[in-house]
Amino acid sequence: MAVPAARTRADAVRNRALVIDAAAAVFAEKGEAALVPEIAARAGVGKGTVYRCFPTKDHLVAAVAIERARWFERGARAAAADPDPWAAFSTFMAGLAEAHCGDRGMIFSMSQGLDLPELLEARADAHEALRELMDGAIATGAMRADARPEDLKVLLSGVASSLATAEERDPAVWRRLAQLVVDAFRR
Amino acid sequence: MAVPAARTRADAVRNRALVIDAAAAVFAEKGEAALVPEIAARAGVGKGTVYRCFPTKDHLVAAVAIERARWFERGARAAAADPDPWAAFSTFMAGLAEAHCGDRGMIFSMSQGLDLPELLEARADAHEALRELMDGAIATGAMRADARPEDLKVLLSGVASSLATAEERDPAVWRRLAQLVVDAFRR
DNA sequence: AGAGAAACGGACTCGCGAGTCCGGTTCGCT
DNA sequence: AGCGAACCGGACTCGCGAGTCCGTTTCTCT
Numbered sequence A, B: 001m002a003v004p005a006a007r008t009r010a011d012a013v014r015n016r017a018l019v020i021d022a023a024a025a026v027f028a029e030k031g032e033a034a035l036v037p038e039i040a041a042r043a044g045v046g047k048g049t050v051y052r053c054f055p056t057k058d059h060l061v062a063a064v065a066i067e068r069a070r071w072f073e074r075g076a077r078a079a080a081a082d083p084d085p086w087a088a089f090s091t092f093m094a095g096l097a098e099a100h101c102g103d104r105g106m107i108f109s110m111s112q113g114l115d116l117p118e119l120l121e122a123r124a125d126a127h128e129a130l131r132e133l134m135d136g137a138i139a140t141g142a143m144r145a146d147a148r149p150e151d152l153k154v155l156l157s158g159v160a161s162s163l164a165t166a167e168e169r170d171p172a173v174w175r176r177l178a179q180l181v182v183d184a185f186r187r
Numbered sequence C: 001a002g003a004g005a006a007a008c009g010g011a012c013t014c015g016c017g018a019g020t021c022c023g024g025t026t027c028g029c030t
Numbered sequence D: 001a002g003c004g005a006a007c008c009g010g011a012c013t014c015g016c017g018a019g020t021c022c023g024t025t026t027c028t029c030t
Helices: A010-033 A036-043 A047-053 A057-079 A085-100 A106-111 A117-139 A149-165 A171-184 B010-033 B036-043 B047-053 B057-079 B085-100 B106-111 B117-139 B149-165 B171-184
Strands: none
Touching: A010 A036, A010 A047, A010 A057, A010 A149, A036 A047, A036 A057, A057 A085, A057 A117, A085 A117, A085 A171, A106 A149, A117 A149, A149 A171, A149 B149, A149 B171, A171 B149, A171 B171, B010 B036, B010 B047, B010 B057, B010 B149, B036 B047, B036 B057, B057 B085, B057 B117, B085 B117, B085 B171, B106 B149, B117 B149, B149 B171
């Protein structure tokens, strides 16, 4: 027999990556209002190519959201290396503010997109990482005992969407709000 | 001469009010995704009537936003009657959470809609009322000295949009988040 | 009550953007 | 190199919802 498992062509793989990157960039700028043709143009491909990789725009959103959620999880786990859990938490938050300053796409990582199993899993992992980070800070008494990851998610995505919609690009403002959110969780 | 100044017909006035109420209700449920035909149906009038009162959908959004901003201002001024400024602030926030639980339209009062002069003015007034409330609490040392009304606006509208998008209707959750926001401003 | 002006309402137009399709091109294997 | 299959791109379709228009109804003033 030896039927060679259908190899995906190299250009197809490359284009898929280009599309995801372009989508992330355009979503960051325009939020949900991003247009598929613009994403295609930015990726340097045709609309047809976008739709071959992702059956609908929502699938594309989900793909970007997965990337973000994974990124979030890695950040949380990296921060957890800090021996002081409260410091870990607050520097993680500051880093988030810095990285997502003026970025409308951040919201996607938390609450947008299709209910694809892979996305749900990525979110669950991110949630778990965040929970560990917070539990550590609660254990030392630095964080309020009733703090929940869900609350943080709401505050984060809320602030991000609010600032992004207002076209706020000043990093100082993002940092300031991140600080407020952190303080809300202080004991 | 005695050209009588054009009287607006009674039914026109009534319908305008009906449309605003219906719009507020539908926006609360659906957010920006609210459809003009649905608003018209809910008001018990035809689409044409809606468009006679408001040249565009955005004007309608602005009209609702004005109502909300005025409501917000009245609430802030009423709360200021409390002799303890911090108590005034925190009960005002709790009241907000209670009143807007599950309401997608709250965001409108803060950051949506056309830049109509009347809307800008209503917002400025609300902003001023909030500033006075906060300044009082800062003066007694209960609130952090660097607190700014803008920050509160971002947190409030952010949390509201986040919860509303997630279709969260449990009042306990809204109260909980309001509490977190209040705590973020504690000294 | 009756006339005329103003408001009503829903059928209609129009633009926009998501998703489809097929002739032409490029890749990967031999 | 040469061939077949898979991929590319952009012209096309289609549905949806904002905004228009005009024949009909309702109000107000005398």
